[in-house]
Amino acid sequence: MAGTIFFASGARWTASSSVFALTLEALIPMISDPETQGLVVALSEGNVGMLDVEDLPPRGRVEVLQILEDGRHWESVQTMITGGQEWIDAVEKPMAELSALAAAAMAT
Numbered sequence: 001m002a003g004t005i006f007f008a009s010g011a012r013w014t015a016s017s018s019v020f021a022l023t024l025e026a027l028i029p030m031i032s033d034p035e036t037q038g039l040v041v042a043l044s045e046g047n048v049g050m051l052d053v054e055d056l057p058p059r060g061r062v063e064v065l066q067i068l069e070d071g072r073h074w075e076s077v078q079t080m081i082t083g084g085q086e087w088i089d090a091v092e093k094p095m096a097e098l099s100a101l102a103a104a105a106m107a108t
Contacts, residue, residue, distance in 0.1 A: 068099055
């Protein structure tokens, strides 16, 4: 199984369901917009496996993109991984790719 985050440009980020779930778990406490946070919580708890950034409220969309772009999600994910450094190393590349996609989305 996999999870995907879709961006307005048509770009998408796909990762294993566990990496996708970690990403959402990392995002949730960082989102200050209650409506956006509620939507992401519902996706996470429902194990939906996809997040379309364009479906988020405008304020929340910008906030989520900023979190992804500046790498705060990755910092949080690292603290949640309990399997050791090899697990962190395995997740680093997909998290960097997600940050790059968010940066591209912010630039448009």
